[in-house]
Amino acid sequence: MYELADTFGEPRVDPDDPAIRQVGWITRDSEDETAFWHASDKADVQLFLRLNPGYREGHGLVTLVPLTSGNLILTTVRIAKHRLFESSPTTSCRR
Numbered sequence: 001m002y003e004l005a006d007t008f009g010e011p012r013v014d015p016d017d018p019a020i021r022q023v024g025w026i027t028r029d030s031e032d033e034t035a036f037w038h039a040s041d042k043a044d045v046q047l048f049l050r051l052n053p054g055y056r057e058g059h060g061l062v063t064l065v066p067l068t069s070g071n072l073i074l075t076t077v078r079i080a081k082h083r084l085f086e087s088s089p090t091t092s093c094r095r
Helices: 004-007 029-040 043-051 068-086
Strands: 012-014 017-022 057-061
Touching: 004 017, 029 043
Parallel strands: none
Antiparallel strands: 012 017, 017 057
């Protein structure tokens, strides 16, 4: 997996951690937003922060997803549902 990630051209931040890369852009979180994420009780948020503590410095976490027919179908359905919902004239009424 990390050999594939090496082909994308983003250098490793730490040679001993192939999952963290210098991606070339920086997240523009305010101090309040950063505090919000660090206080989150969501396991996925805490996992991201633990694995990629330097995300505010332009570090990215390598994430690869298998390209299967099931994943493609699911992604297509999710995108279609999102586009239908976002383009619906009643969208503003639902918020």
